[in-house]
Amino acid sequence: MLKFLFAFTHLHRWLMLCLFFIVQMAAFALPCPFCHSENAEGAKLCRLCLRAITWPAKPARSHSADVIIRTGSDAFIHGPDEAILPMRPMCKNTSDNRIGPLGSFSAPTGFRYLIKFDIPAAFHDARRHLEDFKITRAILVLHLVDESEIGIAHEDARDDVPIVVFPLARPFAGVADELARHRETDLVNWYQADPWIRWKHQGGDFVLEPSARAVLPRRGGSEIAIDVTAIMKWRFDQNTKSARWDDPGMILMRDPNVERHCQFRSIYGFQAAPDPIPIGSELQIRSPELYLE
Ligand SMILES: [Zn+2]
Incomplete structure (x- = not known):
């Protein structure tokens, strides 16, 4: 029993x-x-x-690559003079926004964008090894905002916006997606990299070389491909030497050394990525992508 x-x-x-x-x-x-x-x-x-x-x-990917990285964290930050941007209620300091400005307004480099791709995860998914990958080409693809989405018929930067990309020297607390939305004070902003660490230099700590340059069109356009081969090669070399993956990401801003009377263009961040549910149709990509080969 x-x-x-x-x-x-x-x-x-x-x-x-x-x-x-x-x-x-x-x-x-x-x-x-x-x-x-x-x-x-x-x-x-x-x-x-x-x-x-x-x-x-x-x-499907729109450019050739061995590994494509479409996930990561990012943040739009802006200087003290850029606090009030007319017609853009979505623009806060410490942006956890799916859309943000890149370029000039009151200050030449007042609107900056921080981005860090989840490179190890993408290599894992692609069954490639980070340690022995030799980069021959790295392309950062950013998507310009569909103008109907910001309620402006034609976003006009008044002139083409020359931009420059630098490797970040310090990690930042950014937003990966809508689900990871934090309080504003938990994130990066112009003054601090995260809630506990202040930037040594306001607006982000970065190294000046290697760098990459590109131009955002004054009006229109849909995507911009930035050749960041030098930056990614440098990052991979640094990591191979230290034998552990350490990548604080990159910072994008208007190139102050190029004479232009431009303002800014709006781009999509990671939060503009599609929902991870099964889909049969081809979507239009909006969030940032990194193509490595
Ligand atoms: Zn199936």
Whole structure:
């Protein structure tokens, strides 16, 4: 009798455990848009038809690359004189915004953008090794904001906006996506890299070389490809020497050494990335991308 009772409770436990897993699986199973088989939440490729079904594997890449990185954290920061930007209620200091300005307004380099790509995770997904990867080309792709989204018929920077990219010397507390939204004080801003560490130099600590340059068009356009090969080569070399991955990211600002009477253009940040749910159609990419080969 005792033996029977013991077996029964044991069986009962097992049944409960099985039920728990079935409920869990049902909660997370998402059908593939192509073959309709169920995949676990967060699956980038369908386990049956092997097609890319979710971000960041889908949509297909628009440039050639060995590894494409579409996730990371970022922040739009601005100087004290840029606090009030007409017609842009979404512009706060310490932006956790999906859209932000890059360029000049009151100060020449008043609107800056900090970006850090999640390079180790992308290498892991691509089954490539960071340690022995030799970079021959690195392209940073940024997307200019669709003007209908900011309620302005034609965003006009008055002149082309020359921009420069530098490697950051200190990590920052940015926002990865909508779910990771923090209080404003928990994030990076013009004065501090995170809630506890102030920048040595207001507006971000960075090294001046290597650097990269590009131009945002005065009006229109959809994407801008910036050749950041020198910066990424330098970063990979530094990391190979230290034998551990350490990458505070990059900072973008208007190039103050180029004479222009420009203002700024609005670009999309990581929060403009699509939701990670299975999709059959091709989406338009808006959030930043890094192509490495
Ligand atoms: Zn499938």
